[in-house]
Amino acid sequence: MTGYNAHFAPREPAGPATSASTDRLPRTGTTVTPTTFSDKLSAAWTAHQSLLCVGLDPDISKFPGDFKGKSDAIFCFSKAIIDATADLACAFKPQIAYFAALRAEEQLEAICEYLRNTYPHIPIVLDAKRGDIGATAEQYAREAFERYGADAVTVNPYMGFDSVAPYLEWKDRGVIILCRTSNPGGSDLQFLQVDGKPLYQHVARLVAEKWNTSGQCGLVVGATFPQELAEVRRIVGDMPLLVPGIGAQGGDVAATVVAGKTAGGAGMMINSSRAILYAAPQAGEEFAQAARRVAQETRDAINQHLA
Numbered sequence: 439m440t441g442y443n444a445h446f447a448p449r450e451p452a453g454p455a456t457s458a459s460t461d462r463l464p465r466t467g468t469t470v471t472p473t474t475f476s477d478k479l480s481a482a483w484t485a486h487q488s489l490l491c492v493g494l495d496p497d498i499s500k501f502p503g504d505f506k507g508k509s510d511a512i513f514c515f516s517k518a519i520i521d522a523t524a525d526l527a528c529a530f531k532p533q534i535a536y537f538a539a540l541r542a543e544e545q546l547e548a549i550c551e552y553l554r555n556t557y558p559h560i561p562i563v564l565d566a567k568r569g570d571i572g573a574t575a576e577q578y579a580r581e582a583f584e585r586y587g588a589d590a591v592t593v594n595p596y597m598g599f600d601s602v603a604p605y606l607e608w609k610d611r612g613v614i615i616l617c618r619t620s621n622p623g624g625s626d627l628q629f630l631q632v633d634g635k636p637l638y639q640h641v642a643r644l645v646a647e648k649w650n651t652s653g654q655c656g657l658v659v660g661a662t663f664p665q666e667l668a669e670v671r672r673i674v675g676d677m678p679l680l681v682p683g684i685g686a687q688g689g690d691v692a693a694t695v696v697a698g699k700t701a702g703g704a705g706m707m708i709n710s711s712r713a714i715l716y717a718a719p720q721a722g723e724e725f726a727q728a729a730r731r732v733a734q735e736t737r738d739a740i741n742q743h744l745a
């Protein structure tokens with residue numbers, strides 16, 4: 439399978455952070471160019487001292503007035519958010535529906551290309567939540583990894599291993615599988631008891647013990663369910679978790695960090711989208727400054743509980 443280097447410019451090692459006093463995450467003594475998603479994520483955790491994933495869910499109805507009527511408004515808005523928050527983020531997570539609904543996939547391509555060129559050390563997690571039979575999944579994998587050049591993609595496990603296998607063929611990319619989602623309705627199926635345990639725990643065990651043969655898997659676990667987050671962490675060891683649900687969905691940052699961190703004090707991409715993208719500007723601020731302020735507050739709040 440084609441790897442990173444055939445498609446994209448060589449990765450640059452993540453630069454060291456400057457302030458020793460804010461260190462909360464482990465530091466490594468050497469800089470090595472990451473060749474896999476998990477290496478790249480670890481390097482970004484360390485370089486930016488951050489577990490914050492900035493979600494790119496660009497809703498044009500919420501954009502400031504100066505973007506109205508611009509044909510590339512989604513790209514320009516997202517780029518401004520990226521530039522304002524890049525040094526605070528361990529990952530960016532564009533949600534594909536916000537682009538596809540407006541026939542704006544070309545702007546998503548442009549955003550991914552901009553990220554790869556400008557911030558090559560920050561992983562792109564394409565949030566697509568795909569799930570289909572193998573032949574179709576092969577095309578979805580190409581869409582995520584070739585067309586958009588994503589480092590990782592979110593995938594639904596409901597159709598079983600053969601529906602996930604085509605993504606796993608891309609050994610250097612991350613495959614982030616839905617486990618215990620943040621929404622209330624997630625409990626309808628994920629909490630069903632199967633052989634005496636809730637279904638989400640079976641998903642966690644299956645991914646950790648059978649599907650993760652190349653060390654490229656992660657799981658989605660909502661910040662709105664810290665008890666389940668702790669349970670998943672216990673099952674999967676150090677596997678990276680994508681944890682949405684702080685910010686607009688009201689998940690508790692302290693409870694999330696305590697429940698989900700690894701023994702080494704990392705292991706999560708804690709996502710916030712709307713609370714950062716549409717942060718209410720304070721006096722004298724413009725939208726990107728407001729987004730940066732909230733991203734910084736969120737990153738720092740996460741770090742407070744890592745120590």
Ligand SMILES: O=C(O)c1cc(=O)[nH]c(=O)n1[C@@H]1O[C@H](COP(=O)(O)O)[C@@H](O)[C@H]1O
Nearest residue numbers: 533565592619620682685686687710711712
């Ligand atoms: O896979 C996801 O990213 C995801 C899983 C989940 O369980 N819950 C969840 O909210 N998400 C996504 O995470 C983002 C959350 O956005 P905010 O609620 O605005 O922070 C959205 O893009 C959701 O689609």
